[in-house]
Amino acid sequence: xxxxxxxxxxxxxxxxxMQYIFLRVAVPALGVELVAEMRALAGALVLVPAALALGxxxxxxxxxxxxxxxxxxxxxxxxxxxxxxAAVLPAGYLAIINGTVPxxxxxxxxxxxxxxxxxxxxxxxxxxxxGVALIVxxxxxxxxxxxxxxxxxxxxxxxxxxxxGVMIKQYTGRVPAIALAAGTMSFAAVLMSPFWAGAxxxxxxLPATASAVALGAxxxxxxxxxFFTLVRDIGPSRTLSVTFLIPVLGILWGWxxxxxxxxxxxxxxxxLVFAALGLVLRR
Numbered sequence: 001x002x003x004x005x006x007x008x009x010x011x012x013x014x015x016x017x018m019q020y021i022f023l024r025v026a027v028p029a030l031g032v033e034l035v036a037e038m039r040a041l042a043g044a045l046v047l048v049p050a051a052l053a054l055g056x057x058x059x060x061x062x063x064x065x066x067x068x069x070x071x072x073x074x075x076x077x078x079x080x081x082x083x084x085x086a087a088v089l090p091a092g093y094l095a096i097i098n099g100t101v102p103x104x105x106x107x108x109x110x111x112x113x114x115x116x117x118x119x120x121x122x123x124x125x126x127x128x129x130x131g132v133a134l135i136v137x138x139x140x141x142x143x144x145x146x147x148x149x150x151x152x153x154x155x156x157x158x159x160x161x162x163x164x165g166v167m168i169k170q171y172t173g174r175v176p177a178i179a180l181a182a183g184t185m186s187f188a189a190v191l192m193s194p195f196w197a198g199a200x201x202x203x204x205x206l207p208a209t210a211s212a213v214a215l216g217a218x219x220x221x222x223x224x225x226x227f228f229t230l231v232r233d234i235g236p237s238r239t240l241s242v243t244f245l246i247p248v249l250g251i252l253w254g255w256x257x258x259x260x261x262x263x264x265x266x267x268x269x270x271x272l273v274f275a276a277l278g279l280v281l282r283r
Contacts, residue, residue, distance in 0.1 A: 005234055012226045013242045017249030019219035020094040021257055022211040023086035029208035032083040033195035035215070039079050040188040042216025043224065047182035050225055056179035060186070066171050067183040074164025075188035075220075081157025088150035089141065090260045095250020096135055097154045099273040102240045103128040104162025109236065112166050124279030129155075131272030140261040165236035168228060181228040185220065247273060 026035045051058055060067065085094055103125045110116065132155060141147055171180055202208075230239040247270045254260035 005230065008226045008230055009239070009242045010245075012223055012230070012239075013245040013249060015219050015223040015226075016098070016242070017095060017246045017253060019082075019215055020086065020091035020098075020250050021253050022215035022219065023083060023094065024091050024254075024258060025211040026208045026215060027083055027086045029203040029205050030212055031202055032080065032087060033192075034202055035086075035212050036076075036079040036083045037189065037192040037195040038212040039083075039216040039220055040075060040185055040192055042213050043075075043220030044182065044185040044189045046217050046221025047178065047185050047224060050221075051176075051178045051182040054176075054178055056176040056182075058179050058183045058186070060183060063175055063179075063183060064187075066175055066180070067187045070164060070167050070171060070180065071184040071187035071191065073160050073167055075184055076191050077160040078157040078164070079188070079192075079220075081153045081160065085150045085154030085157070088146055089154065091254035091258060092247075092251040092260055092262065092266055093135060093141070093151070094154060095254070096247040096266070096270050096273060097132055097151065097158055098161075098250070099243050099247040099270070100128045100132060100155065100158045100276075101161045101165070101243045103276060104159040105165045105236050105240045106162075108163045108166045112170070120279050124276040126276075127279065128273050128276030131269040131276060133269075134272060135266055135269035140263050140266070162240070165231060165240050168231045169236045177228040177232045178225060181224045185224065 023035065026038075030038070048058065082094060082098075085097070089097075106121050107125060110121075132151065168180065175183070227239065251260075251262055251266065251270070255262050
């Protein structure tokens with residue numbers, strides 16, 4: 001990889017690790033539905049002008065099938081799942097669950113792209129799930145039905161992001177990367193627009209509103225500019241290896257900014273996820 005690729009990966013890790021702080025501030029005040037929709041809308045307001053400025057045609061009518069599929073898998077499902085999880089789980093938990101994305105990417109790449117999974121990668125996948133289970137069972141948040149559901153739903157969001165990375169690699173061959181990012185984010189905003197009508201009454205505080213806007217503009221808008229072009233340039237598995245850093249940074253931000261507890265089971269679970277990633281990504 002070139003130095004510019006490494007710099008973009010580090011910037012992507014910093015942006016994505018902050019999303020769980022923004023979610024933890026925004027969701028309790030605004031609700032799951034509004035935060036998911038505001039995230040997509042703010043992201044689209046960054047990505048559409050970027051695509052147009054770069055001369056990349058979005059062409060929503062002729063490319064709607066491409067946009068619809070990637071939008072559902074890479075935006076709508078994970079945005080809603082992680083917003084749901086943020087109503088219950090600490091930012092550190094969410095960041096560690098996000099760390100399983102490369103495991104899911106490897107699984108879907110084996111299924112859809114014909115990449116060999118093998119015993120080592122299969123063991124890595126099982127180890128990563130065990131790490132998440134350890135955190136949920138022994139972490140600082142008491143395990144009950146609500147916590148378990150939030151963890152499972154968040155894990156579904158991570159799986160969806162893993163699938164999305166493979167889909168993006170498939171589609172960037174026929175759609176310019178930034179146009180694909182802008183088109184899929186715009187479709188996500190439209191698909192989730194009914195959330196405005198169905199959402200419960202929101203407390204429009206400045207911290208919550210600013211966090212929801214930053215979540216979309218930075219963690220989905222600016223971050224997706226880097227993400228889609230990196231998937232095009234270096235592939236989904238290498239790009240999503242950025243999630244090595246997200247659990248560490250997510251736990252750090254949660255401790256520094258939200259005064260969240262950092263416990264041994266959390267660190268042990270994160271270590272298992274790291275070990276799993278090493279098994280999956282090792283050449």
